[in-house]
Amino acid sequence: MEKRLRRRRGGDDDDDDDADAVESWAELVLSYLSPRDLAAAAATCTALRRAAAVVAACRAADATGGREPRPVPFLNPVDSQPYAFFIYFSSSSSSSSNPFPDASGCDCDDCAIECPCRRPDLGFQSEIMTECGAGCACGVECGNRATQRGVSVRLKIIKGPKKGWGLHADQLLRRGEFVCEYVGEYLTTKEARKRQKLYDELASVGKLSPALLVIREHLPSGKACLRVNIDATRIGNVARFINHSCDGGNLLSILVRNTGSLLPRLCFFAKRDIVEGEELTFSYGTASVRSNGLPCFCGSSCCLGVLPSEET
Numbered sequence: 001m002e003k004r005l006r007r008r009r010g011g012d013d014d015d016d017d018d019a020d021a022v023e024s025w026a027e028l029v030l031s032y033l034s035p036r037d038l039a040a041a042a043a044t045c046t047a048l049r050r051a052a053a054v055v056a057a058c059r060a061a062d063a064t065g066g067r068e069p070r071p072v073p074f075l076n077p078v079d080s081q082p083y084a085f086f087i088y089f090s091s092s093s094s095s096s097s098n099p100f101p102d103a104s105g106c107d108c109d110d111c112a113i114e115c116p117c118r119r120p121d122l123g124f125q126s127e128i129m130t131e132c133g134a135g136c137a138c139g140v141e142c143g144n145r146a147t148q149r150g151v152s153v154r155l156k157i158i159k160g161p162k163k164g165w166g167l168h169a170d171q172l173l174r175r176g177e178f179v180c181e182y183v184g185e186y187l188t189t190k191e192a193r194k195r196q197k198l199y200d201e202l203a204s205v206g207k208l209s210p211a212l213l214v215i216r217e218h219l220p221s222g223k224a225c226l227r228v229n230i231d232a233t234r235i236g237n238v239a240r241f242i243n244h245s246c247d248g249g250n251l252l253s254i255l256v257r258n259t260g261s262l263l264p265r266l267c268f269f270a271k272r273d274i275v276e277g278e279e280l281t282f283s284y285g286t287a288s289v290r291s292n293g294l295p296c297f298c299g300s301s302c303c304l305g306v307l308p309s310e311e312t
């Protein structure tokens with residue numbers, strides 16, 4: 001950041017000490033400010049205005065802020081909004097180091113060949129997959145941790161006239177290829193209900209694009225159901241930009257459970273070959289559509305006209 005700032009200023013030697021001080025903490029502080037607060041900070045002095053411009057340009061150039069293997073840029077052919085603001089949390093957060101020494105895990109020489117963490121009856125197209133976890137001896141490069149290395153395919157976030165920002169492939173994605181995890185805050189159902197109410201109010205007047213997902217995992221007994229609430233509205237990753245399609249979309253959503261973990265993670269894989277530039281979509285669900293549902297603009301021939309929204 002410091003180097004970039006200096007380059008942008010053309011190496012002026014007459015910048016005062018205050019400006020240098022600003023540069024040293026600008027990235028740390030300004031990159032956490034909302035666009036409104038960033039603009040307010042920029043209005044206070046020249047040094048902050050320069051620093052804020054760099055922060056804004058960096059955000060637009062890479063939504064991940066360097067936290068994924070590849071940058072994911074924002075592109076906006078619709079209006080002047082340069083980026084969408086949220087706190088980025090990397091999908092590679094599922095650590096391979098073991099914070100719980102007693103946690104169960106495998107000790108294989110090569111998990112890609114045979115591994116107790118891998119359920120052989122499950123695989124691509126199944127609704128649930130299992131991967132090595134924090135208690136396993138293997139590292140992040142293990143062959144049974146395909147969804148734990150972050151977003152390694154090329155993606156871009158493009159704003160559309162009706163659906164807002166959407167996630168697009170920026171390369172050919174092969175059928176079955178891992179795309180990204182749906183990263184966000186895991187909420188209790190009580191908190192999810194509280195937030196959903198607020199989000200509905202804000203969304204109905206166009207002030208927010210909520211990204212609160214409710215997942216239900218039917219447990220093997222068939223008698224119980226685990227409800228998981230993931231809210232990517234304020235804290236999340238690129239998956240928070242995936243829009244809904246009534247035809248089910250081109251992404252397959254699969255629950256992935258790491259050995260030793262109670263909660264599953266929701267991961268997206270290419271359902272078929274997806275060409276460069278194509279928008280990535282999945283179905284938000286066929287659950288009962290609420291009367292205050294937002295209009296759906298997925299454009300598919302089977303569009304219901306209203307966004308599915310689960311009763312929370």
Ligand SMILES: C[S@@+](CC[C@H](N)C(=O)[O-])C[C@H]1O[C@@H](n2cnc3c(N)ncnc32)[C@H](O)[C@@H]1O
Nearest residue numbers: 163164165209210211240241243244296297298
């Ligand atoms: C998870 S966010 C997706 C990213 C969002 N488009 C944005 O700009 O941040 C979900 C929100 O996107 C919009 N959205 C998603 N799919 C849509 C669709 N098919 N038609 C209209 N709006 C859609 C709705 O506002 C929805 O609440």
